[in-house]
Amino acid sequence: DxxxxxxxxxxxxxxxxxxxxxxxxxxxxxxxxxxxxxxxxxxxxxxxxxxxxxxxxxxxxxxxxxxxxxxxxxxxxxxxxxxxxxxxxxxGTGRYRQIDATGLRFVADPSHYLSDNTGWFDRIDATHTAAKDVQTALRDGEVDLIDHADPMAMALLGRHPRLKVLATRSNQHLRIGVEGAESTVLVSALKRGLDRQLLVDHWLAGYGVAGADHPVPPSGHVPSAGYDPDHARHLLACAGVTHAMVSLSAELVSQPGTDRLLSFLAASARAIGLTLSPATESNRGAPELRLSLARGGPTADATLAAFPRAGLSRPDAFDGLLTAARIAPTSAERRMLLHDAQTMIADEATTHVPAFPDLVLAHSRRLIPAPSGPGPVTSARIAERWAFA
CATH class of the missing domain: 3.90.76.10 (Dipeptide-binding Protein; Domain 1)
Structure with a gap:
């Protein structure tokens, strides 16, 4: 109430x-x-x-x-x-009870209040496996489901007759934040110098969707800057920007496929007259591109509230839009206010969002999937929602 x-x-x-x-x-x-x-x-x-x-x-x-x-x-x-x-x-109070100190083995709780409606496995064993070994473990039948594997490898697993790949749209997004001199010009150039769909295809094997420079999953209401490498090259040339550093968040460093992301960004940058190099003490002072993966919140306003505000000309007005959206009397009015907030981020922020990676699982066909949630392995409720055929 x-x-x-x-x-x-x-x-x-x-x-x-x-x-x-x-x-x-x-x-x-x-x-x-x-x-x-x-x-x-x-x-x-x-x-x-x-x-x-x-x-x-x-x-x-x-x-x-x-x-x-x-x-x-x-x-x-x-x-x-x-x-x-x-x-x-x-x-906790969940359908499955942890039975060892590793936190990787669980059994169904027969006294749970949802025992008649959810949780069709008697026991769940989770394992930590090196990224290079997870596909083999699934192909050999050692495990029934994997996640956090290289999207390219997932695409190959989908061809196996006993396996299936399940990709779910998510609010996880790639952020490219720009800091240092000429950050506004550099952001504008990058927005126009990246072919976003090609980025999704090359980095994520197509398991994702192109972004429109704000962190709310794309719905078509806020258009992106559009791919225009000639304009991007002109912007950089006028500003005299020829070099930038690149740094990665810890999560992105451990993400399978990051090498393809970096190679794509380097090639795209070269095409518009920009040289990228790893951030080191020796090249401090050059503009820096900070790459990270972030997950959105449970609502659009929560996702926008957590996004970096650097570059916004009227941050108070942005916060006012979010406050008004949270108490909007109708969904239509709420969407309109959030649209205006997304547009401010897309037009002005020095952090932009070129892509939304899907959440990708591969599993044995003896498993029956259930509708997925927005988080990894269906918001950590896969044991409650899935079943054996």
């Missing part, structure tokens, strides 16, 4: 839910968990327990999308006492 201005929310918990150690779930547990993870819930001002299974949340500003925001996987509910121990031991 929400107040008319969507600032105050009364949350009622399902009764009869227990943690895996047998302790009943209470509002105190939920309140303590939300307080610990408040960084993942933008705008939370106050949490109050009002009954054993009810708590009241107060936001700094109204947000009609709060129920969706509460579905964020980072907002895991743990016991109020010793939450760190519970996290390590897997003492």
């Amino acid at each position: 929400a107040s008319t201005d969507a600032r105050d929310w009364l949350i009622t918990l399902r009764p009869g839910v227990t943690f895996h150690d047998g302790k009943p779930l209470t509002a105190q547990d939920a309140a303590a968990s939300l307080a610990r993870a408040s960084h993942a819930l933008d705008g939370l001002e106050d949490i109050r327990v009002v009954a054993d299974h009810q708590l009241r949340l107060r936001l700094r500003a109204g947000n009609t999308g709060l129920p969706i925001a509460l579905s964020d996987a980072r907002l895991a509910i743990l016991p109020e006492e010793n939450p760190e121990t519970a996290l390590l031991s897997g003492n």
Whole structure:
């Protein structure tokens, strides 16, 4: 239940839910968990327990999308006492219970309140396997499903008669942030100097979609700058920009296929008169391209709120659009406000988004997939949603 201005929310918990150690779930547990993870819930001002299974949340500003925001996987509910121990031991309220210290083996909880409707596997064994070995493990039948493999390898696995590849659109996106002198010119040149669809094909084997320079998955409402290498070359020549450094986030360094991404960017840059080199102490002072992979939030406004604001001429106006969108009375008005916020990012921000990688799984055909969520392995609920044929 929400107040008319969507600032105050009364949350009622399902009764009869227990943690895996047998302790009943209470509002105190939920309140303590939300307080610990408040960084993942933008705008939370106050949490109050009002009954054993009810708590009241107060936001700094109204947000009609709060129920969706509460579905964020980072907002895991743990016991109020010793939450760190519970996290390590897997003492949660899910359909599957952790049975060893590695956190990789789980069994179905027969007393779970959803035991008649979800969770069709008796046991789940997860394994950490080197990227170069995961395809072999799946082909040889050692595992039933893999993720986080090279998209090129996934494409080849899809040709195997006993295997199937499942690609799901996601809000994960590639960010290219530009820092240093002439950052505005360099961003404009890169937007026009990258063939986005070719980037998706070369880097991701087609498992993705071209972006439009903002972090909300593309819907066609905000057009991209358009591929125009001649214009890009002209912009750089007029500004006298000929060189830039490149640095990678830790997640991108470990991402399979990053070598193809870098080679594509280097070739695209050369075509518009720009030389790229790894960021080192010796070339500090040159403009820097910071490449990273980021996941969007559970809602479009949360995704936009977390995006870098560098370059925006009116950041207060941008924040005002997000605030207004959260309390918009109709979905049409909300879409219009978010469209304006996306346009500001696409036109002005010095970080741009050229591509959205799909979330790609490969699995044995003896598995029956279920509708996927926005996160890895269907938002970590694959054991509840999938089944054997």
